[in-house]
Structures are given as structure tokens and as C-alpha cells.
Amino acid sequence: MADYFEGCPICLDQNMPASLAIDYQDLPRSLERVGDWQAYPDCPTLGEGNTPLVRMQGLANEIGVHALHLKNEGANPTGSHKDRMSRFVVQRALQSGAETVAAASSGNAGVSLAAYAAQAGLDCVIVTTPAMNPNWRRAIEMHGATLLAAQTPQRRWQVLADRVRAGDWYPATNFIVPAVGSNPFGVDGYRSLAFELFLQLGTYACTDIIVPTSRADLLWGIARGYCDLQKAGLIDELPRIHAVEPFARISNALAGADYRDHFEGHSALTSIGGSTVTYQALDAIASCGGSAVVVEDEPTYDDQRRLARRYGFYLELSSAAVLTGLRKLVAQGTVGRDARVVLVGTSSGGCEYRAFSQGIASVD
Missing domain, CATH: 3.40.50.1100 (Rossmann fold)
Structure with missing residues (x-):
């Protein structure tokens, strides 16, 4: 099954880019266990969710x-909602046989992905800009991820696109213009x-x-x-x-x-x-x-x-x-x-x- 990082292929061919979504045909009749409503109910966690x-x-x-x-x-765990996404991006990357996850980010998304990649034993690359906040930079590096700086946000997306299309990186974030949403599993x-x-x-x-x-x-x-x-x-x-x-x-x-x-x-x-x-x-x-x-x-x-x-x-x-x-x-x-x-x-x-x-x- 393809992951469609660039959204619906038919929409893209028509220059009308749109994200694809996971569709659940049968939903539980109760919320006794939130995981039963998700694609990966039992994958490893850092304790995200159930926030106050x-x-x-x-x-x-x-x-x-x-x-x-x-x-x-x-x-x-890493101080933002991005952890809800990173957990499932990393799980999908593992299931797909990827060795490296990557994101274009100058902050929360990069820190979060680096943390979850570290837990899963995956390499992680964050493509950012030279103006990155030093606190976020330190957090990403502490998790063992690689930081690359592109001169503009647009250049970040191109770097990510090239490596994803070459099969080198599994992406967490969008990289096309006009934009679609991030990784659909995330x-x-x-x-x-x-x-x-x-x-x-x-x-x-x-x-x-x-x-x-x-x-x-x-x-x-x-x-x-x-x-x-x-x-x-x-x-x-x-x-x-x-x-x-x-x-x-x-x-x-x-x-x-x-x-x-x-x-x-x-x-x-x-x-x-x-x-x-x-x-x-x-x-x-x-x-x-x-x-x-x-x-x-x-x-x-x-x-x-x-x-x-x-x-x-x-x-x-x-x-x-x-x-x-x-x-x-x-x-x-x-x-x-x-x-x-x-x-x-x-x-x-x-x-x-x-x-x-x-x-x-x-x-x-």
C-alpha cells in the first residue's frame, strides 16, 4: 500500500493537490480504549496524549x-501536540522498512520526530534554516538527529523532496507546493x-x-x-x-x-x-x-x-x-x-x- 506523501495522485495530476486520509469502515461503539480507534493501537509510546x-x-x-x-x-513528552503525529509516523516508517525519518521543521515537529525516532532506533534528519531557535536545536541534537540548514523555507522542502523521491528518507512533513498535509498516518x-x-x-x-x-x-x-x-x-x-x-x-x-x-x-x-x-x-x-x-x-x-x-x-x-x-x-x-x-x-x-x-x- 502506497503512503501518498504528495496527496491524492489524481488530484495532483489535475494540479488540485489534496491530502489523502485513512478511512475507518468499522468504528467501535465505545471509547473504552482510544487505541482501538487508531491505525496502530499498540505501538510503542512515550506517554503522549491524555493531556490535561x-x-x-x-x-x-x-x-x-x-x-x-x-x-x-x-x-x-516533548512539549507539543506534535507527539501525537510523530508516534504514528515512526511506527509506519518501521513497518515500511525505512531506516531514516525526516522532516522540514524549525521547531516542535523536529524535536518531536527526533525523540520518537530515537526510541524506535531510527535515524532522523531535520532540515531547518540557519535562524533556528537554539533551544530547539539543542533538543534535536540531544536525541541524536542530524540537522541540515537550508537558506530558505522553500529550499528546505526541495531538499526533503529530493531525498524522499530518491527513497532515502521517510517523510513526516509536506514538501510540495501547492502544499498538502503532513504524513497521512501522522x-x-x-x-x-x-x-x-x-x-x-x-x-x-x-x-x-x-x-x-x-x-x-x-x-x-x-x-x-x-x-x-x-x-x-x-x-x-x-x-x-x-x-x-x-x-x-x-x-x-x-x-x-x-x-x-x-x-x-x-x-x-x-x-x-x-x-x-x-x-x-x-x-x-x-x-x-x-x-x-x-x-x-x-x-x-x-x-x-x-x-x-x-x-x-x-x-x-x-x-x-x-x-x-x-x-x-x-x-x-x-x-x-x-x-x-x-x-x-x-x-x-x-x-x-x-x-x-x-x-x-x-x-x-
Whole structure:
């Protein structure tokens, strides 16, 4: 069975790239064991998932919603939601007979893949840029992975593409333009977040979920998880799932722009940066009746400080953007006062630091 790293081959031939998804014909009728809902129910783990869901009623009252929870993905082994993806990428690589896994990353994804590759005994290569955060660099190197620096993000994808197509590396991330989602087995791992929210909230279901978004792997995984819960008869209504972005990309595509275009912008929210939109982003929002909202840097910095100093959560800036996004969604009436909201805090802020520009072997 092919893994289709470049998405649907028919769509690609028509220059309409779209991710492929794992389709589960028969779903369990209960969630006694989340693993039974996943492609690899019993593969090795570092303890990812089952992250805390923390109620923040004071913040809910401040913003003007009925209830508010934070899903703290910073509690995963390497500090981000990426661990849910890396576990299954590595397992699939092992099953495929690969010896080296690789990713184009300047942060969380690289650290996570390096950790899970180390556990599995696989070689790991992370293609990054010279401006990589030194804390992330040290974490990747501590896990024994190889770092290669390309001069631009676009060059990173080309390096990855060349080695994947040559059969040298098994990829975790996208490498084509227009973009598709990351490795389909890895993205499928994000469905578990929806299952956990269902179990943690019980009958007190959420109405809206706010997700920091770049190429929408997590957004799609959560949406697909909830659609599977509905398909299995465990829920009647889907929550609305909203994408938070640093400048208008998905928002423009939802308004009619061609999703294959480039949407340039500049922001300090680097973890959800990039100029591309994936079809899976549009599909996730459409399937759950959600929306996309653009946030600016300064109010996001303010919300990052507020979450840390008032509520005890130091989130990475791109993660703190979910609070800024919620404020805007409430202000514009998209999220109402009776809403029960979950903010997905994708990563902790412990690795945030100044840019680093020396010392990584160059591929150019």
C-alpha cells in the first residue's frame, strides 16, 4: 500500500493537490480504549496524549462566554501536540522498512520526530534554516538527529523532496507546493485529541474549539475525530472548529481565493506562519461549520503574558494566539455568550528564545 506523501495522485495530476486520509469502515461503539480507534493501537509510546483539560471560568467570565477550557498539549513528552503525529509516523516508517525519518521543521515537529525516532532506533534528519531557535536545536541534537540548514523555507522542502523521491528518507512533513498535509498516518494521530475531549467533557460537550493553524494538520485531525464520533453514534452535533492564523490565508480562501495561491505575510507567530493553504483546512472548517480568524502580534503578546501571569500557563506565542482569536470571534459575534469553548494550547513556551544563526551543517 502506497503512503501518498504528495496527496491524492489524481488530484495532483489535475494540479488540485489534496491530502489523502485513512478511512475507518468499522468504528467501535465505545471509547473504552482510544487505541482501538487508531491505525496502530499498540505501538510503542512515550506517554503522549491524555493531556490535561483545565477549566478557566474566570477567563470565560472576562471574555463573555458560558464556559472555557484549555487543552494543555504542552504536557506531551516533548512539549507539543506534535507527539501525537510523530508516534504514528515512526511506527509506519518501521513497518515500511525505512531506516531514516525526516522532516522540514524549525521547531516542535523536529524535536518531536527526533525523540520518537530515537526510541524506535531510527535515524532522523531535520532540515531547518540557519535562524533556528537554539533551544530547539539543542533538543534535536540531544536525541541524536542530524540537522541540515537550508537558506530558505522553500529550499528546505526541495531538499526533503529530493531525498524522499530518491527513497532515502521517510517523510513526516509536506514538501510540495501547492502544499498538502503532513504524513497521512501522522495526521491521523491527531484524531485522538477529539476523542479525549469527548471523554473529558462527558455530557458537557463543547460548542466551539479554537486551534492555531498553519497547514491544518491538527485542525483536520480534530474535525475528522469528531466526525468519526458522530458516525459511530456517540454524538449528535459537531462542535464548530475555528482556525486561528497570523495573516489572511485560510480566510482569503474561504472568501473565494484559490487555495493554491501564495498568501504572503509577516508575523512573530512563526509556528503557524507560511504562505500556503491546504485543501484539508477548508475541508475541516466546512465539515464542522467553523471559521478562520486573523490575529495580530501585539494583542497576542498581551494574551501570552496574561495567560502566564494570571492563569499560570506559559504557552508558545503561536499557541497563545487561540485566546486572541477567541476574543475576536466573540467580538464579531461568531462565538456567542452561551458558547462552551475549548482552546487548544498546542505547545509550551519553554523553548522560545532568540534566533540562532550559526553552527548547523549547510546543505547549500
